[in-house]
Amino acid sequence: MNCPECGAPDSLCQTRFDELLVLEFTDAGYGAVHHLTVATYMLQHSSKLTREGWLHERELLREFLIANKPPAFIRKQNKDLVDSGKRKFKIKSRDGLPVINKTIWTKTILDARTENAEVYCEDVTAWARSVLEDVQGLEV
Numbered sequence: 001m002n003c004p005e006c007g008a009p010d011s012l013c014q015t016r017f018d019e020l021l022v023l024e025f026t027d028a029g030y031g032a033v034h035h036l037t038v039a040t041y042m043l044q045h046s047s048k049l050t051r052e053g054w055l056h057e058r059e060l061l062r063e064f065l066i067a068n069k070p071p072a073f074i075r076k077q078n079k080d081l082v083d084s085g086k087r088k089f090k091i092k093s094r095d096g097l098p099v100i101n102k103t104i105w106t107k108t109i110l111d112a113r114t115e116n117a118e119v120y121c122e123d124v125t126a127w128a129r130s131v132l133e134d135v136q137g138l139e140v
């Protein structure tokens with residue numbers, strides 16, 4: 001069965017996501033796009049998020065890709081927000097219901113090739129850009 005959220009064949013996206021996180025944590029070259037991988041995957045799998053959490057992730061992706069802010073800068077800026085003790089809203093979904101009703105996407109996580117770090121970072125960035133475009137202006 002295809003993933004009901006991102007449409008990946010045989011729902012391979014979750015396995016792939018787990019594998020890529022391991023790769024990113026073990027090799028800094030791949031880890032350079034870790035912030036994009038997580039935000040993009042979460043945006044495509046909105047059942048993992050609350051509405052506020054989803055909007056927050058979309059804004060983050062926008063700041064990374066459009067405003068070109070480095071992850072460290074955003075982490076600092078959002079420190080209070082991301083610190084779950086101080087955050088005013090919940091990020092993780094409790095009901096597991098998708099925030100958005102979208103199953104057709106330009107790209108999925110399966111489009112990221114892993115031959116080397118350079119190709120990987122390029123592909124993850126392209127995937128992130130396509131997802132941001134796909135959800136740009138989407139009312140939730």
Ligand SMILES: [Zn+2]
Pocket residue numbers: 003004005006007008011013014045
């Ligand atoms: Zn999926």
